[in-house]
Amino acid sequence: MRIAAIDLGTNSFHLLVVDAGPDGSFVPLVREKEMLRLGDDVAREGRISRDGVRRALATVRRFRALADGAGATRIVACATSAFREAGNGPRLAAELAAETGIEARIIDGETEAGLIYSAVRASVLMEKGPVLALDLGGGSLEVMVGDGCALWWAKSLPLGVARLTTELVHNDAPTRGDQRRLRARIVDLLEPVAGEIADQFDSGAPGGPSLAVGSGGTFCDLARMLAYRRSGGIPVSVNQFTFSRLEFLDLHEQLFASTASERRRFPGLELRRADLVPAGAMLLATAMELFGFDELTVSEWALREGMVLQAIRALHPVDAAPVADGDIRRASIEALGRRCHWDEAHARQVARLALQIFDGGPRLHRLGPDDRELLEYAALLHDIGEHVSVLAQHKHTSYLIQHGRLRGFAPEEVLALAAVARYGGRGFPKLSHKPFGSLTPKRRDRVVKLAAILRVAAALDRSRSQVVEGVGVELSGGRLRLRTRCNGNCEVEQWAASRQAALLDRVFGRRLEVVTLGQDTVVTSPTQLWSA
DSSP states (O other): OEEEEEEEOSSEEEEEEEEEOTTSOEEEEEEEEEEOOHHHHHHHHSSOOHHHHHHHHHHHHHHHHHHHHTTOSEEEEEEOHHHHHSTTHHHHHHHHHHHHSOOOEEOOHHHHHHHHHHHHHHHSOOOSSOEEEEEEOSSOEEEEEEOSSOEEEEEEESOOHHHHHHHHOOSSSOOHHHHHHHHHHHHHHHHHHHHHHHHHHHHHSTTOOSEEEEESHHHHHHHHHHHHHHHSSOOSOOTTOEEEHHHHHHHHHHHHTSOHHHHTTSTTOOGGGTTTHHHHHHHHHHHHHHHTOSEEEEESOOHHHHHHHHHHHHHOTTTTOOOOGGGHHHHHHHHHHHHTTOOHHHHHHHHHHHHHHHHHOHHHHOOOHHHHHHHHHHHHTTTGGGGTOSTTHHHHHHHHHHTSOOTTOOHHHHHHHHHHHHHTTSSOOOTTSTTGGGSOHHHHHHHHHHHHHHHHHHHTTTTSSOOEEEEEEEEETTEEEEEEEESSOOHHHHHHHHHTOHHHHHHHOOEEEEEETTSSEEEETTTEEEEO
């Protein structure tokens, strides 16, 4: 089914059209955004101006046409802070329904927080609770506390970036007076909330939040700017990107020292948010101080994704139950595999064999549990590039992983995953190759080891018949011996493994030898076949 979600926000209107499955997964088909700044009118006059009404109607008409053109069978729309507070907000919602047929719900802050949090916990890995989530919009800030299973507590505050900028920032670049006014307003409204949350933690969850998550366009832009400063490039997705208070405060100072025209040249910052980002930076800096967290993890999913998830659950209440916290990454990997029409039986066989080789050779690779997990996921996706073309499928696989919008993975993990899958197919790693060249030296070393294991594991199902039932590992002198158990003739797998051993030989300095139990042949790299 195809669902269109329209988020009528204070600063921007957003359209998201997705192809949704009954399991709660979905693939974005259309994304559109129009920055209307309706909150500016509401902050100044208490109502949406006639020009704002005209632009809102035109935007929703266009969104309706795009949704219909994409084949959406269900359209859901929610209006937030500007509509809640504008004297003519309900009238505008009625006009939208009359002219476009789209009935927008004007939702309260509690409902908005619930939708946002359902999206955040489906997007960001929450290993344990409690979690503090902050969604910063144009008109309001939603403060939420929960864990990977549920939202516990939420409050909506009138601290959106458009509202703060319109009411309190009078100069470009912001003066010290502007900064004092911003901080005073933020502290005045946020300090009691921080105290209320601290009291709740003292009574029910000692130790305070274990993770702070930020969602909304401003936080995503801050993450993109910091990612560029960190690596010289902007990742395809900043979902699960984590930055420290120390690196953020350096950017914070530069944002306040620059004019809007200068900020527009900051890599990673959306041009239309150049005048709003200082207020967002002040809010984050103050929140870090008041709530006492030193790192923020970014979620790219927020209200509109929450609306999509709610719509799916309404149609499939059992199948679309929220994914358990620990399964976000695996569910995302498997969803990408299905979208690329993977050969699931082959993928799972390669993953199983890769893990057996990994588990049998800790003295060989000296890698840990995180690397094991990465190897499994790379194995599951190692040949999805066939969906594009068999020719250069390893490069297509890498591209699809990088652009697959995987949930629960930090950007650098996505790059590592893409590199393992690429070199698990063919070729030798080079610093000129992206994403491999953008990884740290330590991570590059781990990637090459995992790719070498994956390449041999994939070869052990070369016929795609799952003939190899299992594999054991022996280290002897300068040899790595794999003892395979087969349920049929596995000569093709033996031959393929020997052909694909060059990377493993180079990385580990050991010559690969494949022995099949119960058969009288041994294959050694390079391709030599003889009687045992």
